[in-house]
Amino acid sequence: MRVAVASGKGGTGKTTVAVNLALARGHLQLLDCDVEDPDAALFLHPEIQSVVPVTVTVPRHLPDRCTFCGRCAQLCAYNAIVVLPGQWLLTAELCKDCGGCYLVCPEQALVPSSREIGTLIRGLADHDVEVVTGDLRPGEAMATPMIRRVKKMASDESPVVVDCPPGTACAMVHAVDGADLCLLVTEPTPFGCHDLEQALDVVGAMDVPCAVVINRSDLGDAGVRTLCERRGVPVLLEIPFDRDLAEAYARGQAAVDADGRWLSVFRELWDRLEELAVQRSRDAATR
Amino acid sequence: MKVAISASADSLDANVDPRFGRCASLLIVDTETGEIVGGGRNAFASEGGGAGTQAAQWVIEQGAEAVLTGNLGPNAFQVLRAGKVRCLISVSGSVRDALAAFGRGELREASSNTVPPHSGMG
Numbered sequence: 001m002r003v004a005v006a007s008g009k010g011g012t013g014k015t016t017v018a019v020n021l022a023l024a025r026g027h028l029q030l031l032d033c034d035v036e037d038p039d040a041a042l043f044l045h046p047e048i049q050s051v052v053p054v055t056v057t058v059p060r061h062l063p064d065r066c067t068f069c070g071r072c073a074q075l076c077a078y079n080a081i082v083v084l085p086g087q088w089l090l091t092a093e094l095c096k097d098c099g100g101c102y103l104v105c106p107e108q109a110l111v112p113s114s115r116e117i118g119t120l121i122r123g124l125a126d127h128d129v130e131v132v133t134g135d136l137r138p139g140e141a142m143a144t145p146m147i148r149r150v151k152k153m154a155s156d157e158s159p160v161v162v163d164c165p166p167g168t169a170c171a172m173v174h175a176v177d178g179a180d181l182c183l184l185v186t187e188p189t190p191f192g193c194h195d196l197e198q199a200l201d202v203v204g205a206m207d208v209p210c211a212v213v214i215n216r217s218d219l220g221d222a223g224v225r226t227l228c229e230r231r232g233v234p235v236l237l238e239i240p241f242d243r244d245l246a247e248a249y250a251r252g253q254a255a256v257d258a259d260g261r262w263l264s265v266f267r268e269l270w271d272r273l274e275e276l277a278v279q280r281s282r283d284a285a286t287r
Numbered sequence: 288m289k290v291a292i293s294a295s296a297d298s299l300d301a302n303v304d305p306r307f308g309r310c311a312s313l314l315i316v317d318t319e320t321g322e323i324v325g326g327g328r329n330a331f332a333s334e335g336g337g338a339g340t341q342a343a344q345w346v347i348e349q350g351a352e353a354v355l356t357g358n359l360g361p362n363a364f365q366v367l368r369a370g371k372v373r374c375l376i377s378v379s380g381s382v383r384d385a386l387a388a389f390g391r392g393e394l395r396e397a398s399s400n401t402v403p404p405h406s407g408m409g
């Protein structure tokens with residue numbers, strides 16, 4: 001089973017839920033696809049096993065050969081190249097590495113070159129949790145290739161928890177894609193409700209079933225619960241604000257390690273996710 | 288001088304569209320006569336990616352010396368700067384008023400992009 005843990009915006013406790021879910025179940029893999037801010041490892045303290053650079057291939061321009069004819073720019077379907085008189089400009093994050101520009105250039109003025117966008121870190125944490133972290137370089141815009149690289153590491157044998165980037169942009173969609181279930185973490189505030197609704201729309205369109213965790217559930221209003229009821233989305237867990245938990249979090253300690261009570265709470269959450277996934281595949285079979 | 292303006296429709300009375308690459312209309316206006324001399328519905332708005340750089344390249348090809356818009360992403364800004372086009376940002380209100388403010392030198396010139404990449408995307 002692959003569970004994507006996502007949220008319509010940052011700061012809802014998404015990583016907390018992903019980490020505690022992974023530790024409570026144990027013997028699984030956690031893919032940290034929140035590549036701009038990968039902090040699951042801060043709570044899991046894995047023993048690092050490997051660190052490898054992640055690169056993408058983009059064209060390098062040889063100005064001495066170029067006649068600025070503009071053919072490469074015309075050909076590039078992804079608008080990655082702009083040619084102005086005497087200038088050749090690449091928007092590297094738009095390049096999909098199709099290879100077309102190298103072929104169309106009559107002067108051989110473009111050559112493939114690799115560009116490092118970040119690192120892929122693999123480690124092993126307690127409870128037999130394998131942690132794979134995609135760490136994008138600061139300021140690097142190519143989140144999607146990095147997420148794809150992290151997801152390539154997904155295990156076929158053990159369950160997988162994916163910590164997704166916050167928001168509902170392309171990066172989140174790529175991270176959620178392929179999951180059996182998407183667990184959306186939200187707060188019961190009007191803003192939380194608005195972001196959750198957007199996330200439900202986006203994930204729903206991908207045909208991935210959703211379930212909700214309400215964090216800081218004792219603050220705010222009933223909007224999120226009403227929304228979930230209206231959309232037929234199960235609320236699997238409500239986590240009230242807890243001072244001890246917040247302090248453990250600040251120390252970089254996971255809730256399940258700080259207090260055994262949380263261990264059973266998150267184990268139960270996992271069981272309910274499994275039930276949902278089974279039910280879903282049964283529904284799909286009879287459809 | 289020709290300037291390019293991102294607008295919500297093909298009219299001097301339309302509002303300035305805060306988005307550059309994904310604006311509704313991209314207008315070329317002659318500041319001497321105050322008339323629209325080119326442009327129209329922004330065909331780049333529907334591009335999957337690179338709307339900003341495509342619009343920027345088009346603006347340069349039209350011979351515009353300045354762009355008046357709300358926000359500019361880094362990629363479009365890079366292309367406009369390479370084309371030596373002045374970038375006037377945080378522009379709002381009607382196209383007509385924006386042109387007048389430009390004439391009086393009241394608009395703010397961007398020294399860097401104002402929004403992160405892909406901001407105008409849905």
Ligand code: SF4
Nearest residue numbers: 066067069070072105
């Ligand atoms: S096709 Fe080659 S020669 Fe022409 S502009 Fe591109 S890089 Fe330069």
Ligand code: SF4
Nearest residue numbers: 076095096098099101
């Ligand atoms: S490799 Fe393909 S996508 Fe990349 S710049 Fe060249 S033509 Fe565009």
